[in-house]
Amino acid sequence: MTGINVWTHARLAPTANPDHIVEDAAIAVRDQHIEWFGPSAQLPATYQSDTATTHDLGGALVTPGLIDCHTHLVYGGNRAEEFALRLAGASYEEIARQGGGIVSTVSATRAASEDDLFASAVRRLDALRAEGVTSVEIKSGYGLNLESERKMLRVARRLGQARPVTVATTFLGAHALPPEYAGRADDYINLVCNVMLPALVEEGLVDAVDVFCESIGFNLAQSEQVFKAAERFNLPVKMHAEQLSLMGGAALAAHYEALSADHLEFLDEAGVIAMRDAGSVAVLLPGAYYFIRETQPPPLALLRRHHVPIAIATDSNPGTSPTTSLLLMLNMACTLFSMSVAEVLAGVTTHAARALGHPDVHGEIAIGAPADFVVWNIQSLAELAYWSGLDRCTLVVQQGRIALDKRTVAS
Ligand code: NIG
Ligand code: FE
Numbered sequence: 001m002t003g004i005n006v007w008t009h010a011r012l013a014p015t016a017n018p019d020h021i022v023e024d025a026a027i028a029v030r031d032q033h034i035e036w037f038g039p040s041a042q043l044p045a046t047y048q049s050d051t052a053t054t055h056d057l058g059g060a061l062v063t064p065g066l067i068d069c070h071t072h073l074v075y076g077g078n079r080a081e082e083f084a085l086r087l088a089g090a091s092y093e094e095i096a097r098q099g100g101g102i103v104s105t106v107s108a109t110r111a112a113s114e115d116d117l118f119a120s121a122v123r124r125l126d127a128l129r130a131e132g133v134t135s136v137e138i139k140s141g142y143g144l145n146l147e148s149e150r151k152m153l154r155v156a157r158r159l160g161q162a163r164p165v166t167v168a169t170t171f172l173g174a175h176a177l178p179p180e181y182a183g184r185a186d187d188y189i190n191l192v193c194n195v196m197l198p199a200l201v202e203e204g205l206v207d208a209v210d211v212f213c214e215s216i217g218f219n220l221a222q223s224e225q226v227f228k229a230a231e232r233f234n235l236p237v238k239m240h241a242e243q244l245s246l247m248g249g250a251a252l253a254a255h256y257e258a259l260s261a262d263h264l265e266f267l268d269e270a271g272v273i274a275m276r277d278a279g280s281v282a283v284l285l286p287g288a289y290y291f292i293r294e295t296q297p298p299p300l301a302l303l304r305r306h307h308v309p310i311a312i313a314t315d316s317n318p319g320t321s322p323t324t325s326l327l328l329m330l331n332m333a334c335t336l337f338s339m340s341v342a343e344v345l346a347g348v349t350t351h352a353a354r355a356l357g358h359p360d361v362h363g364e365i366a367i368g369a370p371a372d373f374v375v376w377n378i379q380s381l382a383e384l385a386y387w388s389g390l391d392r393c394t395l396v397v398q399q400g401r402i403a404l405d406k407r408t409v410a411s
Contacts (some may be wrong), residue, residue: 003030003031003051003052003053004028004029004030004035004046004047004051004052004053005028005029005052005053005054005055005400006026006027006028006029006043006047006048006052006053006054006055007026007027007028007029007055007057007062007373007397008026008040008043008054008055008056008057009024009026009040009056009057009058009059009060010022010024010025010026010027010057010059010060010061010062010375011023011024011025011059011060011061011062012025012027012037012062012365013061013062013063013064013381014037014064014364014365014366015064015346015349015350015364015365016063016064016345016346016348016349016350016364016381017342017345017346018341018342018345018380018381018382019342021061021381022037022038022039023039024039024040024041024059025037025038025039025040025062026038026039026040026043026047027062027365027371027373028043028044028047028052029371029397029400030400031400032370032371032399032400032401033368033369033370033371033400034365034366034367034368034369034370034371035367036367037365037366037367057375057395060375060376060377060394061375061376061378061379061380061381062365062373062374062375062376063132063345063349063373063374063376063381063384064349064350064362064363064364064365064372064373064374065132065133065134065135065349065372065373065374065396065397065398066131066132066133066134066135066326066348066349066352066374067133067134067135067136067348067349067352067353067356067361067363068128068133068135068136068137068313068314068316068326068348068352069135069137069260069281069283069311069313069352069353069355069356070137070139070260070262070283070285070311070313070314070315070355071128071136071137071138071139071313071314071315071316071317072138072139072141072142072172072315072316072317072318073121073124073125073128073136073138073156073159073316074109074117074121074138074140074142074152074155074156074159075105075108075109075117075120075121075142075152075317075318076105076107076108076109076110076111076112076116076117076120076142077104077105077108077109077112077318078318078322079101079104079105079318079319079322082095082100082101082104082319083322085100086292086293091292092244092292092319092320093215093216093244096176096216097216099179101176101216101319102141102142102175102176102319103176103178103179105142105318105319106142106143106144106148106176106178108142109142109143109148109151109152110143110145110148114151114154114155114158117151117152117155118155118158118159118162121138121155121156121159122159122162122163124316124324125159125163125165126163127324127325128314128316128324128325128326129163129164129165129396129403129404130391130393130404131325131326131327131392131393132326132327132374132376132393132396133165133326134164134165134166134372134373134374134396134398134403135165135166135167135168135352135353135356135358135360135361135372136165136166136167136168137167137168137169137170137208137313137355137356138156138159138167138168138169138170139169139170139171139172139175139210140152140153140156140169140170140171140172140173140175141172141173141175141176141210141212142175143173144173144175144176144177144178144188145178145196146195146196146199146200149171149173149196149200150199150200150203150205153169153171153200153205153206154205156169156205157169157205163403164398164399164401164403164404165398165403166358166360166361166370166372166398166399168207168208168356168357168358168361169205169206169207169208170206170207170208170209170210170238171196171197171200171205171206171208171209171210172209172210172211172212173191173192173196173197173226174189174192174210174211174212174217174218174222174223174226175210175212175217175240176212176216176217185218185219185222186222189218189222189225189226190225192226192229193225193226193228193229194229197209197226197229197230197233198233201233201235206233206235207235207236207357207358208230208235208236208237208238208259208357209226209227209229209230209235209236209237209238210237210238210239210240211223211226211227211237211239211240211249212239212240213239213240213241213247213249213252213253214240214243214244214245214247214249215244215245215247216244217240219247220247220248220249220252223239223249223252223253224252224256227252227253227256230256231256236257236258236259236357237253237256237257237258237259238253238258238259238260238261238262238283238355239252239253239258239260239261239262240262240263241253241261241262241263241264241267241271242261242263242264242265242266242267242268242271243263243264243265243266243288244265244266245266246266246267246268246271248271249261250264250267250271250272250274250275250280251270251271251274251275253275253278253280254271254274254275254277254278254280255274255278257278257279257280258278258280259280259281259354259355259356259357260280260281260282260283260311260354260355261275261280261281261282261283262282262283262284262285262313262315263283263284263285263288263298263315264282264283264284264298264299265289265294265296265297265298266296267282267298267299267302268299269299269302269306272299272302272303272305272306272308273306275306275308276306276307276308279354280308281308281309281310281311281351281352281354281355282298282303282308282309282310282311283310283311283312283313283352283355284298284310284311284312284313284333284337284347285312285313285314285315285321285329286312286329286332286333286336286337287314287315287316287320287321287323287328287329287332288315288317288320288321289332289336289337290332290336291320291321291322291323292320297336297337298337300337300338300339309346309350309351309354310339310343310346310347310351311347311348311351311352311354311355312326312329312330312333312339312344312347312348312352313326313329313348313352313355314326314329325388326348327384327385327387327388327392328388328389329348330344330345330347330348330384330385331385331386331387331388333347333385334385341381341382341384341385344385345381345384345385349363349364350363350364351363360399370398370399370400371397371398371399371400372397372398372399373396373397374393374395374396374397375393375394375395375396375397376392376393376394377391377392377393377394378392391406393406394406394407395407
């Protein structure tokens with residue numbers, strides 16, 4: 001779809017804010033970008049000429065494309081058996097310490113071919129897209145050696161080519177200690193920083209760098225080494241921080257001007273202030289909180305008091321959040337974390353865009369922004385966080401192209 005496309009008769013929420021809806025709006029798109037939007041009555045004549053293709057949206061609600069800014073979509077196997085063990089009483093941490101958890105997904109991912117990994121991940125990606133996701137972050141971290149981390153990141157890039165979705169890749173080599181490095185965590189971190197990262201950057205596979213800073217992951221000093229390595233390549237950083245305990249990781253991430261610190265159930269006020277000062281986004285992951293039956297919710301009151309932008313993501317992964325529904329995460333963030341509809345919608349649009357830090361992802365309908373938007377079969381934006389399971393998405397436009405069209409489905 002090149003040239004000029006004009007989408008008319010929309011109830012448009014340009015920033016997904018329920019209090020700011022432009023009734024009877026039009027969006028004018030030239031090639032991949034938004035050139036104009038506003039009330040239809042003010043549509044400039046150039047967009048009403050014969051050269052423009054017009055699409056009537058019939059008064060439907062339109063939001064920016066949704067952004068899932070934290071996923072581990074690419075992996076081999078699944079961990080349904082570990083789920084059963086946890087139901088029988090074992091904790092996530094205990095299973096990890098006994099050599100299960102992330103490391104069991106590492107074995108399955110190492111054994112899988114690139115095509116196998118693509119085939120399983122594309123199903124999960126399509127499920128996200130079916131709910132209006134137009135941009136997604138995908139982490140490595142189940143390979144834990146150069147060959148398998150490369151395989152994961154290549155699959156992530158391929159997903160972005162095979163589907164109309166913007167993919168941002170994150171290198172998470174420091175996700176867990178691979179068994180062959182048992183007792184040698186510092187040596188493994190050296191490998192991550194001095195062998196894996198340079199090679200993967202050279203191949204154009206890395207948009208950002210992440211670390212799992214935790215007692216079952218890596219300590220502060222090791223995390224800082226990874227951040228310093230990222231800095232040498234001018235790459236932005238992120239951190240899995242304060243998920244199971246307070247480690248001080250979020251403050252360290254803020255010191256390195258992290259795009260985001262993620263999870264954050266155990267975050268303290270000093271960490272919140274450091275994040276605010278650095279402009280880092282707090283990415284909350286209600287699916288993981290729910291699935292590992294965490295009882296300490298993230299410090300919403302502190303995040304609000306210090307005006308830290310909050311994003312919501314699926315954390316889609318086989319161990320702590322085996323979900324492919326970003327809309328369900330909105331519902332969970334409201335019910336489990338007492339967030340408002342306006343907060344969770346900002347969390348998957350404007351704030352998620354900041355956490356992603358990708359030049360092609362703006363998270364809002366704005367002049368000059370990529371034309372990523374979603375048409376919904378709902379009356380109010382609250383319905384995005386209210387239902388679980390109802391198919392609410394009728395049309396997705398990504399970079400100006402129709403990425404998904406369910407309008408022909410009989411009603
Ligand atoms: O985001 N916390 C660390 N990483 C993932 C879980 C990975 C796994 O258990 O496979 C997370 O929760
Ligand atoms: Fe994660």
